[in-house]
């Protein structure tokens with residue numbers, strides 16, 4: 001019996017493959033075969049920072065709530081909060097496909113004007129052809145283990161930049177999880193390493209759960225990239241470079257993709 005979450009993840013993967021061009025579909029499936037075993041990879045790109053982002057975030061943030069439950073986690077249902085956000089989308093047509101959370105919109109052109117270097121740096125260093133949506137989120141409570149309701153292809157696919165963090169220790173972790181099985185916090189969660197030279201990383205949302213501790217005296221802001229056209233050739237090049245550079249940090253999986261999708265690819 002295939003667990004419901006596995007069937008759901010397979011369905012979302014297929015819907016994604018159906019949305020993209022046939023040329024991209026071929027590249028994506030090729031990358032799944034090459035990169036499926038990688039669960040987490042720090043990105044070999046320069047730090048993405050801007051000292052004035054904290055004040056801007058504090059001025060514009062809003063507490064948001066979930067509009068739809070997370071896949072496989074009934075407890076993390078609609079109405080749940082836990083984040084302050086500022087969401088920057090070119091226009092409403094670029095809002096996330098699975099509208100899971102409330103949006104706290106900030107004008108895209110104003111953002112690009114105010115944070116020109118930051119925007120251009122993200123666009124030029126990440127493997128994107130364009131960048132039309134990204135969000136700044138700060139957790140206001142511990143975040144329970146979950147997958148984001150966004151993309152379920154089998155390779156590292158969720159891009160993040162920790163743009164600010166004054167916690168004395170890392171609070172954000174990832175851990176591989178076989179869907180449909182009980183998850184236990186058991187001390188083997190992989191807290192994301194803090195590197196001097198890079199504050200960006202990528203994880204495989206199909207294979208890993210992520211979650212976060214919370215210290216009320218501290219706070220962090222994550223930049224979450226949500227709407228972009230991937231440049232799959234640049235993606236492969238960046239992944240190969242990052243995996244070689246951070247070979248002692250990357251997390252890999254020994255499980256078959258069948259455990260996550262219910263079928264082979």
Ligand SMILES: [Fe+2]
Nearest residue numbers: 146147148210
């Ligand atoms: Fe998340």
